[in-house]
Amino acid sequence: xxxxxxxxxxxxxxxxxxxxxxxxxxxxxxxxxxxxxxxxxxxxxxxxxxxxxxxxxxxxxxxxxxxxxxxxxxxxxxxxxxxxxxxxxxxxxxxxxxxxxxxxxxxxxxxxxxxxxxxxxxxxxxxxxxxxxxxxxxxxxxxxxxxxxxxxxxxxxxxxxxxxxxxxxxxxxxxxxxxxxxxxxxxxxxxxxxxxxxxxxxxxxxxxxxxxxxxxxxxxxxxxxxxxxxxxxxxxxxxxxxxxxxxxxxxxxxxxxxxxxxxxxxxxxxxxxxxxxxxxxxxxxxxxxxxxxxxxxxxxxxxxxxxxxxxxxxxxxxxxxxxxxxxxxx
Amino acid sequence: xxxxxxxxxxxxxxxxxxxxxxxxxxxxxxxxxxxxxxxxxxxxxxxxxxxxxxxxxxxxxxxxxxx
Numbered sequence: 001x002x003x004x005x006x007x008x009x010x011x012x013x014x015x016x017x018x019x020x021x022x023x024x025x026x027x028x029x030x031x032x033x034x035x036x037x038x039x040x041x042x043x044x045x046x047x048x049x050x051x052x053x054x055x056x057x058x059x060x061x062x063x064x065x066x067x068x069x070x071x072x073x074x075x076x077x078x079x080x081x082x083x084x085x086x087x088x089x090x091x092x093x094x095x096x097x098x099x100x101x102x103x104x105x106x107x108x109x110x111x112x113x114x115x116x117x118x119x120x121x122x123x124x125x126x127x128x129x130x131x132x133x134x135x136x137x138x139x140x141x142x143x144x145x146x147x148x149x150x151x152x153x154x155x156x157x158x159x160x161x162x163x164x165x166x167x168x169x170x171x172x173x174x175x176x177x178x179x180x181x182x183x184x185x186x187x188x189x190x191x192x193x194x195x196x197x198x199x200x201x202x203x204x205x206x207x208x209x210x211x212x213x214x215x216x217x218x219x220x221x222x223x224x225x226x227x228x229x230x231x232x233x234x235x236x237x238x239x240x241x242x243x244x245x246x247x248x249x250x251x252x253x254x255x256x257x258x259x260x261x262x263x264x265x266x267x268x269x270x271x272x273x274x275x276x277x278x279x280x281x282x283x284x285x286x287x288x289x290x291x292x293x294x295x296x297x298x299x300x301x302x303x304x305x306x307x308x309x310x311x312x313x314x315x316x317x318x319x320x321x322x323x324x325x326x327x328x329x330x
Numbered sequence: 331x332x333x334x335x336x337x338x339x340x341x342x343x344x345x346x347x348x349x350x351x352x353x354x355x356x357x358x359x360x361x362x363x364x365x366x367x368x369x370x371x372x373x374x375x376x377x378x379x380x381x382x383x384x385x386x387x388x389x390x391x392x393x394x395x396x397x
Contacts, residue, residue: 328371330361 006228013221020214027210031203205258212254216247233320242313248306255299334394337366340385355380 219240226237341351352362357377364370365377378389385391 325371328364328369330357330365330370330373330377 003228006224010221010224010228013217013224016217017214017221020210020217024210024214027203027206031200031207201261205254205261208254208257209251212247212250216244219244219247233316233323235320238313238316238320241309241316245306245309245313248302248309250306252299252303252306255302259298332396334396335365335368335370335392336394337381337392340387340391341366344385346385351381351384354384 223237223240223244226232226234231237341348348359348362348366352359355362355377357380365373378392381392382389
């Protein structure tokens with residue numbers, strides 16, 4: 001049974017190794033030849049979001065946060081195959097899957113990012129937006145199902161807390177809703193660079209990540225191969241485990257590096273307040289401010305896992321020394 | 331290594347083979363071979379006692395310290 005599990009894991013790592021090599025090749029193709037998004041994005045007809053199974057390559061995932069004035073009318077419209085989000089006079093044609101493409105937003109982002117990036121040109125800006133409701137909004141009361149009742153244990157007083165986001169089920173039943181005082185709209189924007197040099201520069205973190213993944217999976221593959229042939233306490237195995245720990249720390253450093261890179265190129269100084277909204281932005285009247293955030297997070301978990309693995313490798317090393325001494329005691 | 335195992339000398343004096351000794355001591359051939367060739371890192375008192383008893387000698391006859 002144990003042997004069966006190890007063989008199974010060994011097979012999985014082999015599959016992972018092949019897949020990660022494949023992803024590296026896809027990444028290479030995406031970086032060298034500017035492929036359209038459709039080639040690397042899988043669109044699920046029944047789902048509201050699209051799943052990207054391959055590399056995003058030269059895309060930088062940043063989240064966009066729009067603050068809207070209280071008396072602005074925001075219209076969220078859902079028809080059979082077409083979604084619309086309307087803020088003030090602005091008109092956001094939403095794609096079928098909730099993806100947004102807006103020329104005015106695109107132009108503004110383009111001109112602003114270009115200021116910081118000099119030579120990077122933008123191709124598409126795609127967003128996936130969700131409207132958030134203000135706390136005292138009357139529409140909140142219609143989302144009874146999504147509300148949470150909190151009971152104060154000391155006083156026994158009950159209070160109702162409503163969900164921030166307009167539920168999808170509600171939107172399905174009410175295809176057109178017109179609401180006032182939505183306080184913010186959050187979404188994801190993918191920024192794409194299209195000169196080869198910029199593509200390589202901006203996809204650098206992806207490259208590092210993919211190469212580290214291949215190294216990691218290869219080490220696991222080799223360790224499992226040794227375990228399968230009953231070689232467990234072995235200096236080569238311990239070196240491999242140590243290497244796995246270093247790779248995990250490498251993943252953490254990669255995320256820090258990616259954050260630094262994206263911040264330097266994209267997000268720094270990209271914040272609008274009402275005084276600075278440029279002429280293009282008159283298209284969406286009532287937008288108070290707009291800010292961008294890098295979606296990539298610092299992967300602290302990887303750092304912890306890496307350190308724990310290194311400690312384990314040290315323990316294994318001591319175990320190996322003890323076993324050797326034991327073996328040579330007559 | 332400063333400690334030298336003279337087991338082979340003692341065995342030759344008593345005209346005893348490795349197989350014979352291992353059978354009498356109830357130690358595997360492999361372990362006895364490790365001891366004989368000087369690869370061993372440690373020796374148990376029980377093993378030393380058994381060897382001394384079987385070869386009728388002192389521990390100093392088997393182990394020797396050299397600078």
